[in-house]
Amino acid sequence: MQLTGAEILIECLKEQGVNTIFGYPGGAVLNIYDALYKYQDDIKHILTSHEQGAAHAADGYARATGKVGVCLATSGPGATNLVTGIATAYMDSVPMVAITGNVPLALLGKDSFQEVDITGVTMPITKHNFIVKDVRDLAKTIRRAFYIAQEGRPGPVLVDIPKDVTAHLTEYISEEPRKVQKVTQYITEEDIKNALNLLQNCEKPLIYIGGGVNHADANGDLVVFAERVDAPVCSSLMGLGGFPANHEFFTGMIGMHGTKTSNLAATKCDLLIAIGARFSDRVVSKMEGFAPNAQILHIDIDPAEINKNIPTHHHIIGDVKEVLKRLNKELTQQQNKEWIEQIKDWKTKFPLGYAKDGNLKPQYVIERIYELTDGDAVITTEVGQNQIWAAQYYKFQKSRTLLTSGGLGTMGYGLGACIGAQMGKPEKQVINIAGDGCFQMNCNELATAVKYNLPIIVVILNNGVLGMVRQWQKLFYDKRYSQTTLEQPTNFSKLAEAFGAEGYDVLVEEEFDEIFKKALASKKPVVINCVIGKDDNVFPIVAPGTAIEDVITEG
Missing domain, CATH: 3.40.50.970 (Thiamin diphosphate (ThDP)-binding fold, Pyr/PP domains)
Incomplete structure (x- = not known):
């Protein structure tokens, strides 16, 4: 059937299971907002007070649900007001699709009213971005944007659509969304064997988790893994929630604002198992003094993170949940009683605390x-x-x-x-x-x-x-x-x-x-x-x- 570009956009959002978007209208997206009016029973639009608020709301929606968050803004200042929110999502690997309008095709590159090269602006802070110059490319671009946002390490994707493209007519044929496959192709039997060798021959293991555990919804598998390795678990800020904070093995955050127990454990351990974490400067601080006695086993979905900040002794590239499942299947119960007792002693000696002086703390x-x-x-x-x-x-x-x-x-x-x-x-x-x-x-x-x-x-x-x-x-x-x-x-x-x-x-x-x-x-x-x-x-x-x-x- 023949639909306008704006109608095709909304149909593609429906294909992807989107029922809520956050945005702010303007001239370059009027056709899209007119289509939203027609589709208001299918997609709820949340009108924020500012485009940055729309980007942060889409980000929060994505983090809380695990779905792709969607935000929408007009050209020029509307698009640039999304930039901080897009960068926030990019740094924390949040799946988001940002849709912006732009001036008509004939006015691109002519310093037109409310024109900005938003794909150029956002290139360093998106997984990918697109400008759609032909309405016949719109549906496949939206579908590809949602796939890219979710595949592998998640992140934001921007789709910029000139105003006349949203008005042009073309044939629309609905499609089932392409299923996002877990990254498992790089996990080899040799990788698993080498990791098991490290896990079975250490005496002071420490598990350090990051946001990748939460993105993979791998917290249940992680509990099994930690208990089987018989290892304490510390977390980056982004990893919190990936391991229950009331578990006896949990030592709290590591790094600049980490607990003394976590930081001592990293310094004294003989094997550091980093899972879905990127060894950021807030965790590592002084690079040459980090985990000086440990071999490093790094498990992460993104090969670019391996050996980027801290050199590893062994690594496994793949979906964290899948890697943990495979390790748990092969791993026998380990015993590190002296190390666990040492951790308990540090937790007793160096608890988090604050002075109570009668004032509101x-x-x-x-x-x-x-x-x-x-x-x-x-x-x-x-x-x-x-x-x-x-x-x-x-x-x-x-x-x-x-x-x-x-x-x-x-x-x-x-x-x-x-x-x-x-x-x-x-x-x-x-x-x-x-x-x-x-x-x-x-x-x-x-x-x-x-x-x-x-x-x-x-x-x-x-x-x-x-x-x-x-x-x-x-x-x-x-x-x-x-x-x-x-x-x-x-x-x-x-x-x-x-x-x-x-x-x-x-x-x-x-x-x-x-x-x-x-x-x-x-x-x-x-x-x-x-x-x-x-x-x-x-x-x-x-x-x-x-x-x-x-x-x-x-x-």
């Missing part, structure tokens, strides 16, 4: 959020101290329950992601943990949450400063607090009410439980402004350029 707030939600919420965060406190004190048990900008470190990410996650997981309580600086970046998305009556909760850890940057100024810049003291007079609870949400202020610990329970029962967007001290800092911390065992503690 951010760590206390996170602990109570965990307890009052029975650990069953989906948590989004902004970036900085709020992010690390959430990572340290909320005990993540399952994959896809921590949504945070780990690679790019995007302030303003959390609220948009919270909206997207709530749309994707309406049965879950979704909570955004924010700092006051981050919240001000994209607080306009509260209007979106109110418009769609989403029962999200935003908890602001408000210290009146840019906390993490100020902490670095305190520790490493002789307390020269240049432009990090905010102390703005904005009343966040009143601001929430102005948007149509509920707003509360919490000044002391005794108030938090009552107000948080109100928020849980509200079924409306709620903002809880928790006033904390500006000198409440994140510990442990490893100074940049030092070995990870050189941990600075609050003491």
Whole structure:
């Protein structure tokens, strides 16, 4: 049948199982929005307050559900406003398709009104991008974009469509989506045999997991593997939830804000098993001092990550879940009793903790959020101290329950992601943990949450400063607090009410439980402004350029 390009786009989205997209209209996408009007019973469009919010919402939707997130923006500034969200998704391997409009074909390259070369702009921050110049190529391009976003290591794909292409007519024939195959072709029997040899001949193994475990939904296989290897498990920020935080083998995060136990274990282990992790600078710190006594076994889906940051002794390239299944099938039960006892001793000697001085503490707030939600919420965060406190004190048990900008470190990410996650997981309580600086970046998305009556909760850890940057100024810049003291007079609870949400202020610990329970029962967007001290800092911390065992503690 003959359809316009805009109608073909929507039909292709339906083919891919898309029922929710996030976007903001404009001149170059008017034909697409007209088609969305006709298809509104099939696809729900969420109108965000800003295109960056749409990108973060699509990202949060994808992370929470495992599906491809979709965002839509017009040409020029609409497209460039997506860039930070696309880069955020790229750094954290999030499957997303960003669709942008552009000026008509005859006006491309002529500095036309609201024209920008968005494929050129986004080339370094997408897995692939396309500009569709012939309506006959549109359907196959959309189908290919969704496949690329999901295959292998996931990531964002951009499709740019000139306005007249969305108006042109051509024949449309529906197709079943091409099934995404797991990456298993590089896994050999020799790889498995060599890995088993390492696992069966070590005495102090340590498993280090990253976001790849969560992307592969491999947490169940990982528990079996860790118990069979008889090895402790530490995690990068992005790996949290990939292994139950209440398991006796879990030692917490590793690296710059890792626990002393995890960092000591990495320093003393004789075999480091990295699974779905990329040895980022925040984990490794001083490269030449990382895991100095260990052989490295690296399991990852992306061959580009092998030997990129840390040289390995052996590696297996493939889907993490499939590799773990094959190893578990062959691996006999190992016994590393002395090593496990050493780990338990370190965990007892060096627990996470914070000073309780009668004031409202951010760590206390996170602990109570965990307890009052029975650990069953989906948590989004902004970036900085709020992010690390959430990572340290909320005990993540399952994959896809921590949504945070780990690679790019995007302030303003959390609220948009919270909206997207709530749309994707309406049965879950979704909570955004924010700092006051981050919240001000994209607080306009509260209007979106109110418009769609989403029962999200935003908890602001408000210290009146840019906390993490100020902490670095305190520790490493002789307390020269240049432009990090905010102390703005904005009343966040009143601001929430102005948007149509509920707003509360919490000044002391005794108030938090009552107000948080109100928020849980509200079924409306709620903002809880928790006033904390500006000198409440994140510990442990490893100074940049030092070995990870050189941990600075609050003491």
